[in-house]
Amino acid sequence: MKTFRFVGLALLLCSSGLSVAQEVSRTAHGVKLEVPGEKFSCEVQFYTPSIVRVVKYPQATMPEEKSLAVVLSPTEDIKFKVNETDDAVILKSAAVTVTLDKQEGTLSFADLQGNALLTEQGEPSFKPYQEGADKGYYRVCQAFRLDKDEAIYGLGQLQTGKMSQRNQQKYLIQSNLEDSSPFFQSVKGYGLYWDNYSPVTFTDNADGTSFDFEVGTCVDYYFMYGGNADGVIADMRELTGQVPMFPLWTYGFWQSKERYKSQDEVVGVVGKYRELGVPLDGIIQDWQYWGHNYLWNAMDFTNPLFPDPQKMLDDVHGMNAHMAISIWSSFGPATKPYRELASKDLLYDFKTWPASGTEGWPPDPEYPSGVKVYDAYSPEARDIYWKYLNDGIFKYGMDAWWMDSTDPDHLDFKPGDLDQKTYLGTFRKVRNAYPLMCVGGVYDHQRATTSDKRVFILTRSGFVGQQRYGANVWSGDVGSSWENLRKQVPAGLNFSLCGMPHWNNDIGGFFAGQYNKSWNDGTAPKNPLYQELFVRWMQFGTFTPMMRSHGADTPREIYQFGKKGELVYDAIEKMIRLRYTLLPYIYSTSWEVSHRQSTFMRALVMDFPADKQVWDMSDEYMFGKAFLVAPVLEAQYTPETVLKVDEQSGWNRDNAGKAGDETGTFDFTQKKSAPVYLPEGTVWYDFWTNEKLDGGQEFARETTLDLIPLYIKAGSIVPLGPDVQYATEKPWDVLTLCVYPGADGDFTLYEDEFDNYNYEKGAYTEIPMTWDEASRRLTIGARKGSYPGMLESRKFIVRTPDGKEKTVNYTGKKLTVKL
Incomplete structure (x- = not known):
């Protein structure tokens, strides 16, 4: 030097x-x-x-x-x-x-x-x-x-x-x-x-x-x-590393469970949502589409119940939905990837999931699975991984990857396991960067293969830097309990504060076993104790970067909870529809994340650092820079069961049937209340009623089962989109701009082609908007940029909380609206 x-x-x-x-x-x-x-x-x-x-x-x-x-x-x-x-x-x-x-x-x-x-x-x-x-x-x-x-x-x-x-x-x-x-x-x-x-x-x-x-x-x-x-x-x-743009459809609603057992079931779930008119953009196929555990993660549809994967993808796409599929960091001994990786000494020798090669529970120790984790630190191993993924699944037009066990699973941990040699030294030396390497390998290879489809990876583990790899990390196999719901809020906020903005969790909790009479009898959606928890979790999930219902032990589709006109069903549908209404706001926030280093889930300390009341607040947050979200995190109608469960006890199903009496009568029509704190230094508006409130106060907000307390910061401009069944069903040719007076504010409406990388070459538009409090004028600035197929003109319906409303025609030139 x-x-x-x-x-x-x-x-x-x-x-x-x-x-x-x-x-x-x-x-x-x-x-x-x-x-x-x-x-x-x-x-x-x-x-x-x-x-x-x-x-x-x-x-x-x-x-x-x-x-x-x-x-x-x-x-x-x-x-x-x-x-x-x-x-x-x-x-x-x-x-x-x-x-x-x-x-x-x-x-x-x-x-x-x-x-x-x-x-x-x-x-x-x-x-x-x-x-x-x-x-x-x-x-x-x-x-x-x-x-x-x-x-x-x-x-x-x-x-x-x-x-x-x-x-x-x-x-x-x-x-x-x-x-x-x-x-x-x-x-x-x-x-x-x-x-x-x-x-x-x-x-x-x-x-x-x-x-x-x-x-x-x-x-x-x-x-x-x-x-x-x-x-x-x-x-x-x-x-x-910076954050790439995700496709618009990834911000819609996702349905999943452990697991759909045939391609007919997968297609049928999408069809049922379309039949009911409930919006849906993503369906996820969990494990075992490859068959038994000796074929674990074969990256091939060897299960006879998935006889025609191309037709499955075509059917899903034909209903204007997208599909993700489970892939793992490990391989069964009967798979082609295992054999090639083993021949090059690119597999680790420690116990991982699944323990047994046979299906059923509990695992049979007489038939060990032989599944091994691959050396994701090795460039050659990452090449092999993508080769089989591309040839076996991506070729059918798979839209996204659900990369499970990127931690990776490590059962019966022994300190000597960390002495394993990797491409970069001992496993101990590089242990925590494993998810960064295996997720990065898939991202880099797909980007090298095509730029027509943005990479989207749902993954269970993350390390700093992973934001550059098109990854949305979820919080793992958490148990279904109020305690775990409360923990998810600070978990997501602290993860976001590390610079990784895309985070989500299993809506309803992964292990719902304690809310069933016995394991996997599917009774939880009829259990009022679980219904209340699921609705409140759905409300929280609406205001995370990915809205995804998923879990084991019981089905999670909306129609499992009842039918239209029933309170629980309607409460779930209300949140799904709200999510789609907010897509212009969410997608524009996504651009702020990618282009201006912003964050979706914002701990209140980010925007109100002078207010010491929020320094250690773990039950409220901002979603983007307009919405204050105060999810209901305690049971209001049913007993709150306390359950200690981790991923291993959950898989053992030891807690099935211990949630308490589900036969009691619970009146979900009653009005309740939940505590809310509004940070000082600004004025706030109740999203549902438009009531104006001063910051720096704590109070009890009246709630019902279908209502989550939401507040909008003064000076915010929130665009609302059309009623749709999927994200791109209708163009944004008529948008409602909700302007919340009380402070100067600004917002940039962002649009592009929604699912390719042309935006990296400048193919996008920005429409800047500013609110001037003194003159009560909204200025919609001249459109910046262009892309093929963009809207040349549109209508903006400008609305304020006091009921004032004006409709203007916008052709890309600057205009001003006086309110």
Whole structure:
């Protein structure tokens, strides 16, 4: 590395009274310090004015390994100043000040006004592995000092129910229910990402905040100062990758269950929705379309109940719906992919799902499945994976992938399992990046195959950077309980605060067994206890980036819950229709996510950081920048059963039939109430009644079974679309623009061809809209851009909460509406 000496020698007194020479050198992007006593070297590198990389290493030279998550390289022309005192080196860019202590090698970060942001606490710890599979590496730890009342967010998606991640010790390793990323951001407007993929213990207590990684070569973290949560997310995406656009249809309603057992059943479900006139855009085929478990994930329709996959896809497409299909990170020993991967030593030798080769429950240990996970870190293995996926399924016109077990499943875990060799070293060394690699392999290969169909991947696990791979992560096989519903809100918000905006969960919970009299007798939709939970979960799911009903033990289709005119059925249909009405708002928000680094599910602290009431609020959030969502998360009509269930006990069905008495009489027509807090600093409108309310207050909102409390922030402009059966059934030639006065506001209506990558070449339109509160004027600006087949003209119905309404014809030229 080329260095430039800019400082002489500084003399420091050691305990022995001897002088020690310090050496500080200027590098192309920062400085390098050799800490006295030959303890370690420290390099500080500016990647952008607001993103700083810190590397500390005990070796003679800095380790150089290609990052799996980071895609950004340091910019050559970053301007920063370097000053040196006897005790410290001070680096200042246009965004942040970094102070490096020359004696201890510790760093502190501040904004340009000198306000302290984050400080390292003590020296790093490097504990070398003297033997074993990771010999030559270190266990690495670095601690930091946070303010006592400082709230932090992130760490991936956890099932702890916590919003702020303070005051806990948490072992972070990928699993069915939890997605781990060594990242957090602070209410002070900075973020910290550690570029390490091994399991890690995160600790926050009175002694400090630390990441203790099981294996690594060095301390290697990125400090980013965005000024606020959106700025941190923008830095994180610049560092680890931007978000591609999803097809419009992916934001419609999805139906699924464990599992449709024939292609006739799949097609029949879509047909039933069309017959009932209930909107639907996606149907998902879960596992075993390949047959028995020895053929696990064969990527072929070897099950005789799926005799003509091309006809199945054609039938689904003929009803203007789309289909996703389950694929896994593992293969049964009788499959073609297994045999090719095994011949190249690209399979791992630890126990994974399913345990037995025979169908039925419980698993028969006399007939082990022999299923093995593949080495997704290997480029050759990823090529093989796509070859069979392309030849066996994609060729039929499959629209999307449901990549299950991307954690991957790891049964009967033994510490030695992490000694497995991968293409990139031991499994321990790269464990948490497994979902990033296997999901990225499918995305990259499909993008190389065609640009006519946008990649859409529903997957069970995520790691920072995965947002660049067209992935929507769901929260795993959560049990059907009110407690688990409550946990999903902070789980999705913290995941989003890591820079990964597409998240969803199984509406109704995956394991509904406790609401059935016995396993899989399908009684849950008739059980009032489950009906109430499902309706409230559906209302929450309406305001997540993917609205998907799915689960085991019982069917989840709307018609299983009754029929039109019945309260539960109507409550479910009401939310599905609302979702489709909001598609212009949702799709335009998607563009804000991709183009301007925004976020769908926004913790209230993102938009109201000055209101300390919301710093640790885990039961409300913004959906886009207009809607405040306050889902009903407690039972109001039925007993709230408490159930402890994880993915293993759920699969064992130990909890079937323990939900309580479902034969009681419950009156769903009664009016109830739910607590709501409206953040201070703005005016709010009740979405359902248009009642105007001041922020900074908590109150009880009257609710009914079919009503979720929703509020719109003053200054918002919300476009409402047509009544449709699927997302693209009707053009947006007549849109209602709901304008909520009380503050200035703006919105950009975005449109493109909805399902290809031509938008990357500029084939899209933006229609900017601004509301001026003082003059009560809505300005609809000149249309920007164009694409084939775009609407040349349309009608806008402009409406305010007080009932005022005007209809205007828009031809792409600027116009103003006075209200």
